[in-house]
Amino acid sequence: DIQMTQSPSSMSVSLGDTVTITCRASQDVGIYVNWFQQKPGKSPRRMIYRATNLADGVPSRFSGSRSGSDYSLTISSLESEDVADYHCLQYDEYPNTFGAGTKLELK
């Protein structure tokens, strides 16, 4: 099975920060990576598809990138509404696998 090693598990952030979360895939997953945002008590929301594409309605301060087997989600100029949990997912092959998640908390 493909492992998605997500880091950090949590991050203390301030408004206006630039935040980067990374997932490392244990095998090649190509461009088939999603990033999801999940707020308490809510369903996940797709933010990034195909590793680098912004999903509909997602603010442009969010971006996805890839460097080899490392996939990153970057939030520029963090706003209060961005404080949430973030999850990566590889859907290149089954079993599809999620990262363990990153919790953003305000300082």
Added chain:
Amino acid sequence: EVQLVESGGGLVQPGRSLKLSCLASGFTFSNYGMNWIRQAPGKGLEWVASISSSSSYIYYADTVKGRFTISRDNAKNTLYLQMTSLRSEDTALYYCARADYGGYRDWGQGVMVTVSS
């Protein structure tokens, strides 16, 4: 507007069965693959099962293989998850999600399954 509404959850004893449903609206259900994903309390997301648009391709996580069955009724716009031989470790919020070329596009609100005696 796309809507995915899960139902059928509840409290069930270990070893018993439960069937979840996910009613879809706002898109042509028969054109899309569908997935079940779960999230144990305070934990991360875990993929459970996937089914292609015509039910030709079905995949399961090893943790549920042989116990859970994913199915769909395209005439009723409904996705199902039949769960048998339930264990305490199956306790989770179960989501259905629509798949597209970009992965998991839309998610339902989730339905809670609690396995406890």
